[in-house]
Amino acid sequence: xxxxxxxxxxxxxxxxxxxxASLGIxxxxxxxxxxTYFNSPTRDFGRxxxxxxxxxxxxxxxxxxKGPKIGIAGVKAREELIVSVDPKETMEEILxxxxxxxxxxxxxxxxxxxxxGTYIALDEVKGLGSFVEIEAPPGLGEKEAIALIGRVREExxxxxxxxxxxxxxxxxxxx
Amino acid sequence: xxxxxxxxxxxxxxxxxxxxASLGIxxxxxxxxxxTYFNSPTRDFGRxxxxxxxxxxxxxxxxxxKGPKIGIAGVKAREELIVSVDPKETMEEILxxxxxxxxxxxxxxxxxxxxxGTYIALDEVKGLGSFVEIEAPPGLGEKEAIALIGRVREExxxxxxxxxxxxxxxxxxxx
Numbered sequence: 001x002x003x004x005x006x007x008x009x010x011x012x013x014x015x016x017x018x019x020x021a022s023l024g025i026x027x028x029x030x031x032x033x034x035x036t037y038f039n040s041p042t043r044d045f046g047r048x049x050x051x052x053x054x055x056x057x058x059x060x061x062x063x064x065x066k067g068p069k070i071g072i073a074g075v076k077a078r079e080e081l082i083v084s085v086d087p088k089e090t091m092e093e094i095l096x097x098x099x100x101x102x103x104x105x106x107x108x109x110x111x112x113x114x115x116x117g118t119y120i121a122l123d124e125v126k127g128l129g130s131f132v133e134i135e136a137p138p139g140l141g142e143k144e145a146i147a148l149i150g151r152v153r154e155e156x157x158x159x160x161x162x163x164x165x166x167x168x169x170x171x172x173x174x175x
Numbered sequence: 176x177x178x179x180x181x182x183x184x185x186x187x188x189x190x191x192x193x194x195x196a197s198l199g200i201x202x203x204x205x206x207x208x209x210x211t212y213f214n215s216p217t218r219d220f221g222r223x224x225x226x227x228x229x230x231x232x233x234x235x236x237x238x239x240x241k242g243p244k245i246g247i248a249g250v251k252a253r254e255e256l257i258v259s260v261d262p263k264e265t266m267e268e269i270l271x272x273x274x275x276x277x278x279x280x281x282x283x284x285x286x287x288x289x290x291x292g293t294y295i296a297l298d299e300v301k302g303l304g305s306f307v308e309i310e311a312p313p314g315l316g317e318k319e320a321i322a323l324i325g326r327v328r329e330e331x332x333x334x335x336x337x338x339x340x341x342x343x344x345x346x347x348x349x350x
């Protein structure tokens with residue numbers, strides 16, 4: 001499944017939160033997400049632009065593979081494969097046995113909204129700041145996904161600098 | 176977690192099934208298990224005696240890593256790490272993306288019983304025949320595990336040839 005999204009660095013999440021409330025849109029979820037990223041014994045995911053992650057939230061744990069990013073006019077597209085796993089500690093142990101190594105941890109609080117089919121995430125990322133992500137629903141083609149993301153962004157008036165960097169890359173770059 | 180078990184090749188499962196019924200012990204479960212085994216891109220699990228498996232039953236799917244076998248007087252001991260995964264097709268896709276390769280499939284019907292804390296499995300393995308496995312409950316030390324397995328085997332009168340080979344190894348050896 002391809003994932004299309006735009007990520008915008010914002011000074012504060014407050015203006016968008018206020019705008020959503022004024023439109024009568026309430027958060028669908030409010031979660032703390034703790035991510036552990038792994039690197040492969042056969043290739044450096046930093047160079048191949050892949051990612052392997054175990055994510056824990058109050059709802060459970062997931063294991064995700066992300067393919068290389070394809071940048072299209074500020075929108076980030078990449079393949080994403082997700083499975084739910086339980087217990088996550090054992091999944092982590094298996095990865096270590098298979099030669100994978102832990103590279104970094106990313107922790108954030110994420111408030112999600114649904115707007116016109118898109119997923120809006122208001123993220124506070126530990127050590128990095130505030131970000132807004134607008135993600136197209138799965139199954140959309142590239143053109144429709146980009147158009148929809150642009151329309152929703154304009155409607156919500158999200159101002160700020162776009163980035164195609166992942167939180168993992170930002171954290172590794174700060175080191 | 177260490178797993179201690181003895182595996183016995185039998186001509187038929189019928190005598191043991193009758194013996195268990197006469198003792199008033201009923202099967203706890205009766206499942207069809209479909210296993211897919213994978214090999215690593217960094218080392219040959221056939222040589223290192225490790226195993227990586229996705230198992231599907233009617234109850235769901237699991238992902239298992241098994242460490243090298245330690246043979247102790249016909250009892251097979253090895254480390255086993257298991258997580259439940261969902262959906263299993265995506266787990267398989269992730270493994271392929273990470274460079275793992277499918278090696279073989281093992282399919283069997285397994286009837287399980289609990290006898291004095293041990294797990295007894297009556298297996299009909301496609302292409303291989305009938306086997307009885309007696310596994311010690313987790314948490315037991317080596318000595319207690321071996322003694323318990325021997326006692327239960329005697330009590331149930333399971334006759335046949337012991338093997339420390341896994342079904343995977345038997346299937347690969349037949350090729």
